[in-house]
Amino acid sequence: MRPFKFTQAADAGSAVQAVSFNAGAKFIAGGSNLLDLMKEGVENPTELVDITRLNLTQIKSAGGGVSIGALAKNTDTANHPLIRQDYPLLTQAILAGASAQIRNMATNGGNLLQRTRCSYFYDVAMQCNKREPGTGCAAIGGINRNHAIFGASDKCIAVNPSDMSVALAALDAVVKVRGADGKERSIPFTDFHRLPGDAPEKDNNLQHGELITSIELPKSNFASHSYYLKVRDRASYAFALVSVAAALELSGGKIKQARIAMGGVAHKPWRATEAEKVLIGKAATEENFKAAADAAMKSAKPLEYNKFKIELGKRAIVLALRRATGKA
Amino acid sequence: MAFEENDVALDADQQMTADEEALLDELGIFGESRRKFLGQLGGVGLGALVLQVLAEEKALAFSDSETAYVAPAVENPVTVSFTVNGAKKSLELDSRMTLLDALRERLGLTGSKKGCDHGQCGACTVIIDGRRVLACLTLTAQCEAKSVTTIEGIAKGTDLHAIQTAFIKHDAFQCGFCTPGQICSAVALMQEAKNGEASYLTANVRQKTGALQLSDDEIRERMSGNLCRCGAYPNIVAAIREAHTGKATDPMAISQMEVHDATV
Ligand SMILES: Cc1cc2nc3c(=O)[nH]c(=O)nc-3n(C[C@H](O)[C@H](O)[C@H](O)COP(=O)(O)OP(=O)(O)OC[C@H]3O[C@@H](n4cnc5c(N)ncnc54)[C@H](O)[C@@H]3O)c2cc1C
Ligand code: SF4
Ligand code: FES
Ligand code: FES
Numbered sequence: 017m018r019p020f021k022f023t024q025a026a027d028a029g030s031a032v033q034a035v036s037f038n039a040g041a042k043f044i045a046g047g048s049n050l051l052d053l054m055k056e057g058v059e060n061p062t063e064l065v066d067i068t069r070l071n072l073t074q075i076k077s078a079g080g081g082v083s084i085g086a087l088a089k090n091t092d093t094a095n096h097p098l099i100r101q102d103y104p105l106l107t108q109a110i111l112a113g114a115s116a117q118i119r120n121m122a123t124n125g126g127n128l129l130q131r132t133r134c135s136y137f138y139d140v141a142m143q144c145n146k147r148e149p150g151t152g153c154a155a156i157g158g159i160n161r162n163h164a165i166f167g168a169s170d171k172c173i174a175v176n177p178s179d180m181s182v183a184l185a186a187l188d189a190v191v192k193v194r195g196a197d198g199k200e201r202s203i204p205f206t207d208f209h210r211l212p213g214d215a216p217e218k219d220n221n222l223q224h225g226e227l228i229t230s231i232e233l234p235k236s237n238f239a240s241h242s243y244y245l246k247v248r249d250r251a252s253y254a255f256a257l258v259s260v261a262a263a264l265e266l267s268g269g270k271i272k273q274a275r276i277a278m279g280g281v282a283h284k285p286w287r288a289t290e291a292e293k294v295l296i297g298k299a300a301t302e303e304n305f306k307a308a309a310d311a312a313m314k315s316a317k318p319l320e321y322n323k324f325k326i327e328l329g330k331r332a333i334v335l336a337l338r339r340a341t342g343k344a
Numbered sequence: 345m346a347f348e349e350n351d352v353a354l355d356a357d358q359q360m361t362a363d364e365e366a367l368l369d370e371l372g373i374f375g376e377s378r379r380k381f382l383g384q385l386g387g388v389g390l391g392a393l394v395l396q397v398l399a400e401e402k403a404l405a406f407s408d409s410e411t412a413y414v415a416p417a418v419e420n421p422v423t424v425s426f427t428v429n430g431a432k433k434s435l436e437l438d439s440r441m442t443l444l445d446a447l448r449e450r451l452g453l454t455g456s457k458k459g460c461d462h463g464q465c466g467a468c469t470v471i472i473d474g475r476r477v478l479a480c481l482t483l484t485a486q487c488e489a490k491s492v493t494t495i496e497g498i499a500k501g502t503d504l505h506a507i508q509t510a511f512i513k514h515d516a517f518q519c520g521f522c523t524p525g526q527i528c529s530a531v532a533l534m535q536e537a538k539n540g541e542a543s544y545l546t547a548n549v550r551q552k553t554g555a556l557q558l559s560d561d562e563i564r565e566r567m568s569g570n571l572c573r574c575g576a577y578p579n580i581v582a583a584i585r586e587a588h589t590g591k592a593t594d595p596m597a598i599s600q601m602e603v604h605d606a607t608v
Contacts, residue, residue, distance in 0.1 A: 017440045019419045019420055019438075019439070019440065020420060020439060020440065021420050021439065022420060022422050022439035022483070022485045024488075044483070044486070046481075047481055047482060047483055047486065048463055048478070048481045051442070051481045051482075051483065052462050052463055052481060055461065055462065056462075064439070064483075066483075066485070066486055068486060091475070091541070094542065095539075095541050095542060097552075100542065100549045100550055101550055104548075104549045104550050107542060107549045108544065108549060111542060111543055111544040111546075111549075112544045114569070115466065115568055115569020115570075116476060116529070116532075116533070116536070116566055116569055117466060117469055117476045117477050117478045117529065117569045118463060118478065118481075118569065120475040120476060120477050121477050121478065121481065121482065239550065246544075251564070251565075251568070252544070252564070252565050252568035253568040253569055
């Protein structure tokens with residue numbers, strides 16, 4: 017790990033200033049992703065600004081929905097009565113990620129900004145456009161079993177590893193950030209993360225120095241019919257091969273609203289809007305779930321080693337919908 | 345030839361410092377053998393040897409001496425005051441130092457293990473302010489005013505924690521490398537279950553619950569952050585089950601040798 021200056025931020029304003037005016041500076045929250053990458057030499061900040069003591073840990077009702085502090089821990093968020101009661105999908109998604117120890121360290125802001133687990137990104141001896149723009153992508157001709165089937169580019173085929181973000185995409189969350197001018201702006205969740213395009217070094221649309229202050233959840237009618245399904249190589253403590261956040265609002269035996277988001281398939285949490293369209297106005301039947309799953313996977317473009325993700329994705333969507341409607 | 349060496353040796357013997365004398369005394373090298381030993385050293389000189397032996401001894405004779413430790417010049421020193429196993433500690437260290445390294449290298453608490461150093465194995469699990477966390481991914485600089493409990497602080501004096509007793513009874517380890525992390529993790533898990541905290545296996549997270557009775561599958565899921573290379577998992581689960589339920593089970597009973605249906 018390269019030497020760095022350690023700065024304890026007293027308040028959000030000074031934290032933002034400290035990072036904004038030092039290109040080599042980064043915020044550190046739980047450290048569970050950043051320190052790992054620093055040990056690998058993938059991230060080499062010259063200054064770390066500790067934001068864990070900022071007063072941004074509250075989880076409270078706000079405007080019909082709930083506001084979640086960026087510095088609240090994943091564990092506390094998942095177990096908060098407001099979240100368990102009104103956004104069980106988020107509770108499940110958080111609890112599907114990492115381990116109890118890591119969720120106790122991880123903050124909500126840090127979770128959204130965790131970087132890809134592409135093994136070539138982690139290995140500083142390999143070509144990687146995300147780590148070192150312009151060097152190429154070793155994964156494209158390499159072992160790409162864990163990589164994207166949607167929205168990839170010829171510069172990068174990595175996937176976003178966050179489980180929490182998949183649920184937030186389904187729930188139409190909004191990310192609040194604070195910039196160097198002291199002003200706050202709001203970013204709809206589906207615009208928060210980026211597809212790789214020509215600039216895979218950019219995971220998201222934050223500016224350097226912008227601080228996530230909170231995540232806003234709108235009022236939800238999905239609490240009684242939602243499920244987060246995670247499929248992985250072992251039963252627990254592994255990143256998703258494919259995951260599905262499914263949420264339905266049922267009314268008179270028909271699906272009034274549907275949300276389906278997928279993890280492990282794209283550079284950002286992937287909203288399967290085609291599948292959602294198929295479900296609206298239909299009955300919650302196996303047949304309709306299958307039609308939705310087919311629609312979701314229609315535009316998939318698999319790579320050499322991840323063709324299995326298409327069939328797996330379909331089955332995962334059907335199973336998640338079944339569980340969301342109490343059918344399995 | 346031998347005669348000449350001896351001469352040199354005698355010469356060296358006469359010029360030995362008090363440190364050097366003490367070292368040879370300690371090594372039990374006296375009289376004739378001392379002269380022979382010095383002769384064999386030839387031109388290397390005793391000074392270098394003494395320095396090396398003393399340095400090694402110092403390193404081996406580790407004491408809980410954050411005050412005695414003379415830190416090499418650090419580029420970005422930070423001072424951290426925190427509590428470790430109930431005792432107040434104040435350390436000046438490199439901003440890069442993880443809590444795991446501070447515990448092991450600076451405080452002599454080598455119970456917490458470095459398995460992977462990347463958050464993947466749980467061998468470094470400690471409890472900070474009541475929560476289990478990974479010491480290898482925690483910067484000591486972020487621990488100001490926090491209270492850390494390591495495996496060394498789990499027992500009350502000679503009274504073992506229920507989890508420790510159960511681990512011994514159920515033979516929940518083989519090489520023991522993962523055990524400190526497993527035990528710290530399990531101790532915290534008992535509290536999480538009492539608090540009614542949910543897991544990915546919780547059937548309905550909307551249902552309010554009090555203290556939980558965990559199934560074996562739940563114990564496995566909640567302990568999945570602690571890997572065991574020796575595969576002592578069945579016995580680890582048995583130990584935690586016993587401590588958690590308070591119901592003694594016979595570690596030799598066949599019913600304990602469970603067959604796990606992996607349907608998670
Ligand atoms: C072994 C292992 C397994 C894991 N498995 C999973 C898994 O299955 N699913 C999953 O979803 N995750 C998993 N994780 C990842 C884990 O969820 C993340 O490491 C964690 O959420 C990051 O949060 P943090 O607070 O520790 O972030 P940090 O490591 O402190 O920060 C991460 C990044 O976010 C930036 N940052 C942090 N907070 C803010 C803020 N408020 N504003 C602006 N920038 C900020 C930092 O500058 C840094 O760049 C795993 C991690 C490990 C080590
Ligand atoms: S897929 Fe993206 S992260 Fe992985 S090697 Fe290619 S450019 Fe790097
Ligand atoms: S040493 Fe910390 S998790 Fe492996
Ligand atoms: S007992 Fe050897 S690693 Fe667990």
